[in-house]
Each structure stands twice: as C-alpha cells, then as structure tokens.
Amino acid sequence: MTDKTMAAPAERKRGEGVKLVYDILRDDIIDLVLPPGSPIDEIQLAERLSMSRTPIREALVRLASEGLVTTLPNRSTVVSNIDFLNLHTFFDAITLMYRVTTRLAAEFHVPADLDVIRARQAAFARAVEAHDALAMIATNRDFHAAIAEAGRNPYYTGLFCRLLDEGRRILRLYYSSFEDRLPQRYVAEHEEMIAAIAARDVDGADRLAKAHADQIVQQIQQLIARDRRQTLAL
Amino acid sequence: MTDKTMAAPAERKRGEGVKLVYDILRDDIIDLVLPPGSPIDEIQLAERLSMSRTPIREALVRLASEGLVTTLPNRSTVVSNIDFLNLHTFFDAITLMYRVTTRLAAEFHVPADLDVIRARQAAFARAVEAHDALAMIATNRDFHAAIAEAGRNPYYTGLFCRLLDEGRRILRLYYSSFEDRLPQRYVAEHEEMIAAIAARDVDGADRLAKAHADQIVQQIQQLIARDRRQTLAL
DNA sequence: CAATGACCGATCGTGCATGATCTATGAAGC
DNA sequence: GCTTCATAGATCATGCACGATCGGTCATTG
Numbered sequence: 001m002t003d004k005t006m007a008a009p010a011e012r013k014r015g016e017g018v019k020l021v022y023d024i025l026r027d028d029i030i031d032l033v034l035p036p037g038s039p040i041d042e043i044q045l046a047e048r049l050s051m052s053r054t055p056i057r058e059a060l061v062r063l064a065s066e067g068l069v070t071t072l073p074n075r076s077t078v079v080s081n082i083d084f085l086n087l088h089t090f091f092d093a094i095t096l097m098y099r100v101t102t103r104l105a106a107e108f109h110v111p112a113d114l115d116v117i118r119a120r121q122a123a124f125a126r127a128v129e130a131h132d133a134l135a136m137i138a139t140n141r142d143f144h145a146a147i148a149e150a151g152r153n154p155y156y157t158g159l160f161c162r163l164l165d166e167g168r169r170i171l172r173l174y175y176s177s178f179e180d181r182l183p184q185r186y187v188a189e190h191e192e193m194i195a196a197i198a199a200r201d202v203d204g205a206d207r208l209a210k211a212h213a214d215q216i217v218q219q220i221q222q223l224i225a226r227d228r229r230q231t232l233a234l
Numbered sequence: 235m236t237d238k239t240m241a242a243p244a245e246r247k248r249g250e251g252v253k254l255v256y257d258i259l260r261d262d263i264i265d266l267v268l269p270p271g272s273p274i275d276e277i278q279l280a281e282r283l284s285m286s287r288t289p290i291r292e293a294l295v296r297l298a299s300e301g302l303v304t305t306l307p308n309r310s311t312v313v314s315n316i317d318f319l320n321l322h323t324f325f326d327a328i329t330l331m332y333r334v335t336t337r338l339a340a341e342f343h344v345p346a347d348l349d350v351i352r353a354r355q356a357a358f359a360r361a362v363e364a365h366d367a368l369a370m371i372a373t374n375r376d377f378h379a380a381i382a383e384a385g386r387n388p389y390y391t392g393l394f395c396r397l398l399d400e401g402r403r404i405l406r407l408y409y410s411s412f413e414d415r416l417p418q419r420y421v422a423e424h425e426e427m428i429a430a431i432a433a434r435d436v437d438g439a440d441r442l443a444k445a446h447a448d449q450i451v452q453q454i455q456q457l458i459a460r461d462r463r464q465t466l467a468l
Numbered sequence: 469c470a471a472t473g474a475c476c477g478a479t480c481g482t483g484c485a486t487g488a489t490c491t492a493t494g495a496a497g498c
Numbered sequence: 499g500c501t502t503c504a505t506a507g508a509t510c511a512t513g514c515a516c517g518a519t520c521g522g523t524c525a526t527t528g
Contacts, residue, residue: 093389
C-alpha cells in the first residue's frame with residue numbers, strides 16, 4: 001500500500017520474519033496508514049512481503065493480543081476500531097500512567113537516563129520548530145517513554161507505551177488542526193518535568209505530569225468536539 | 235505431564251485449537267505445573283494434544299506477548315522466570331491497581347456487579363473454611379478481578395489481571411506456609427471493601443484497598459524472608 | 469405479474485497439517 | 499583449548515479442508 005511496505009524483498013535472516021511483519025503492521029496501524037476497520041488479508045500481505053503466511057499469522061496473533069487488530073473467527077482480521085464511547089477510560093488510565101511513571105523517574109533515574117530524556121526532548125523541540133505535526137506526535141511519545149524507562153517499572157512502561165501508541169492513533173485523526181501555541185507550551189512543560197526529575201522532586205514531578213496530562217486530554221477533547229461540530233454542520 | 239493435559243484427544247471444532255492450547259499452558263504456568271525455566275517443546279506438546287505444531291506456536295506467541303513464556307531466538311521457549319530482584323516493582327504496580335480498580339468499582343458499579351462480587355467472595359470464604367490454600371489463591375484473584383470488571387476500565391483490568399496471575403505464581407511457591415489467621419482477616423477485609431463499594435464510598439474503598447494490598451505485600455515478603463532463612467540454614 | 473424470501477452452490481480466506489531448512493548447542497576429535 | 503560436526507528444535511513454506519459470505523435460482527405471496 002505504501003512505498004515503504006512495498007520495498008521489503010531484501011534478504012532477511014531467519015528468525016526476523018515475524019518481527020519484520022509485526023513492526024510494519026504496527027507502524028502502519030499506529031500511523032493510520034491502515035485506518036481502523038481495514039481488513040488485513042494474509043495472502044496479500046504474504047505476496048507483498050514475499051514470504052509465507054505462517055510468519056504473518058504469528059505477527060497478527062501478537063497484534064491481536066495487544067488489541068491492535070481484531071480477528072473475526074473463520075473470517076478476516078481487521079484493524080481495531082478506536083472506541084470513542086469509552087475514551088474517558090483511556091484518559092483516566094493515561095493520566096495515571098503519566099503521573100506514576102514521572103514520579104518513579106524522579107525517584108529512580110540515573111544520570112544516563114537524563115541524557116536519553118534530554119535527547120528525546122531535543123527531538124521533540126526540533127519537530128515543533130519545524131511545524132511537523134506528525135513528528136511532534138511521534139517524538140512526544142518517545143520522550144514520555146524514555147521517562148517511563150527511567151522509572152524502571154516494566155509493568156507501568158508496558159501499559160504506558162500501549163496507551164501512548166493508542167494516543168498517537170487518536171491524534172493522527174486530528175493532527176491537521178494543530179495550532180502552534182500548544183506545542184510551544186508542551187516544550188516548556190517538558191523542560192519543567194525534566195528539571196523536577198533531575199532534582200528528584202517526586203511531588204513536583206507528579207504535579208507537573210498531572211498538569212501535562214490534563215493539557216493533552218483537554219486538547220484531544222477539544223479536537224474531538226470541534227470535529228463533532230463540523231460533522232454536524234454538513 | 236499431568237493427567238489433565240493428557241486427556242485432550244476429544245473432538246474439537248475449527249478455530250478452538252489455539253485457545254485450547256493457550257488455556258492449558260496458561261493454567262499450567264500459573265499453577266506452577268510448569269515451573270519457571272521449564273522448556274516447552276512444540277513437538278512434544280503437539281503429540282500430547284494430538285494436533286499440529288502450528289496452533290501451538292500461535293498459542294506460544296500469545297503467551298510470549300503477555301510475558302508468561304520467553305522465546306530464545308532459534309532455540310527453545312521456556313516458562314518465564316519470576317524476577318525476585320525486581321519484586322518491588324510488582325508490589326508497587328499491584329498496590330496501585332488494587333486501589334484504582336476498587337475506586338472505580340465504587341464509582342461505576344451497577345447492582346449486577348455486586349452480585350458477581352459477592353458470589354466470588356462467597357467462593358473465597360468457602361476456600362478459607364475448607365483450609366484449601368490453592369483454592370484461596372484462585373478465588374481471591376477472581377474476587378478482585380470481578381471488582382476490576384465493575385470499574386469498567388479495560389486498561390486497568392488487563393494489567394491488574396496480569397499482575398494477579400503473576401501473584402498466583404509467586405504465592406504457589408509458598409502456599410504451604412499459609413496460616414489460618416491471615417485468610418480469616420482477608421475475608422473480613424473483603425467484606426468491608428464490598429460495603430464501601432456498595433455505598434459508593436470512593437475514598438473509603440481506596441483506603442481499604444490500599445490496606446488490603448499492603449497486607450498481601452507484607453505477607454508475601456514475610457514468606458520470602460522466611461524462605462530465605464530456611465535456604466541459608468541448609 | 470412483480471416482489472420478497474428461502475435454498476443452494478461457487479468462491480474466497482482462514483485454520484490446521486506437514487514437509488523442508490536453517491541455527492544454536494553440545495560432543496567428539498585434533 | 500579450539501575446531502568440526504552431529505543433532506535437536508525452531509522457523510518458514512506449502513498443501514489441504516472447513517466455514518462463511520455472496521450471488522443466483524426458485525417457490526411463495528400479495
């Protein structure tokens with residue numbers, strides 16, 4: 001479908017086939033190259049990637065267990081829908097994960113973690129500078145994932161990354177309506193969070209994370225509300 | 235290996251093979267029938283369940299994505315170890331999940347949820363009555379899973395159930411050392427939690443959940459410490 | 469006579485079985 | 499101790515069969 005997915009007849013080593021398919025599909029789903037509801041045909045994919053159906057099925061099983069695709073028994077497997085009715089559960093969970101991961105990062109980080117976090121923040125700032133909304137979404141996710149890693153709780157990082165990826169899908173739906181004021185604010189908030197983490201100010205980090213999460217939740221809700229009005233206006 | 239896993243040559247419908255293998259392996263891993271580190275041979279399993287390797291591989295992929303098994307590339311897949319060094323991350327995460335799920339249950343439950351929760355509590359009480367430690371562990375998990383369901387946040391329930399299952403594995407290692415005093419206390423604490431949920435007392439439910447979680451964490455830590463001493467005494 | 473609904477077969481795609489191949493490991497030989 | 503080779507087991511390819519959907523045909527009814 002995309003040029004990227006077409007160009008994969010290169011030699012690949014044994015044992016990397018499943019991961020290859022998994023990564024491609026995961027990226028395409030999160031980037032909405034495959035929009036929710038798209039059917040995923042094993043045979044087409046097998047031909048496109050010039051491999052057999054077996055590794056593709058295994059990648060699909062993995063994606064299904066993470067909720068990114070839904071397999072209809074004996075029929076097809078489709079990209080999972082975004083459940084707009086239960087978005088509040090998403091907001092609730094991601095806000096909590098923002099908070100606990102940032103808290104733990106302030107508590108348990110080591111100097112090397114800060115280097116990674118600052119590098120991710122720099123990438124985010126560059127994306128904002130370049131007005132590249134897609135890059136902003138991706139680098140923002142990486143920034144917070146790095147903070148979570150510094151907290152060193154794999155249970156939280158696992159859930160948090162899932163939620164961040166789901167957030168990427170949602171934001172992609174609306175990224176065209178981004179304004180420049182908010183991203184600049186995010187850059188500043190990120191800097192404050194880094195400072196709190198570096199100072200091992202757990203409560204401060206928590207407070208900033210909560211405020212940051214509320215910002216993002218509010219932004220998404222506004223984007224959705226705006227979209228609703230436009231839809232109704234037709 | 236067990237009689238249960240042997241008895242599976244019965245007819246099965248198309249599309250249920252993977253789920254069958256997945257459920258059997260999952261139960262055996264959580265119940266420590268397959269202790270951590272056990273190698274899982276696809277061919278042996280295929281012969282034992284009289285099916286081909288394909289559905290077994292797909293079940294293993296699913297288990298791997300949930301962290302219950304670890305696949306060493308191009309070698310074998312083994313049952314994942316319990317990481318005793320990082321147990322504190324487990325305790326931290328499960329305590330938080332106890333709290334948020336109980337809070338949400340107090341907020342969002344409907345009357346039918348309470349029926350399920352009370353039924354699970356009755357089953358737990360019966361297990362305590364019968365001094366059946368294994369049943370206590372299992373029914374306790376079901377009780378809290380029911381509370382989480384009543385909270386209606388699939389992100390939390392997903393992580394919480396994973397943590398509860400991991401807790402089952404840990405407890406199984408030490409279940410022989412259970413005393414009768416603690417389970418009785420758990421029954422009483424469960425009753426208080428139900429009352430708080432039914433009364434929609436969010437803060438009270440939170441407080442009780444935290445106390446309950448602390449109890450359980452403390453118990454596990456004591457069991458481990460006792461085991462350490464015994465190990466050193468050899 | 470036209471419209472609607474049930475039955476039936478073709479077709480597509482998944483679910484499972486099995487064969488072929490490669491890789492890592494451990495044992496044997498130098 | 500290093501190299502070579504045999505072997506076990508994972509990884510991938512391919513073939514077959516079942517199940518579901520879709521279109522057509524025919525009977526029934528207004």
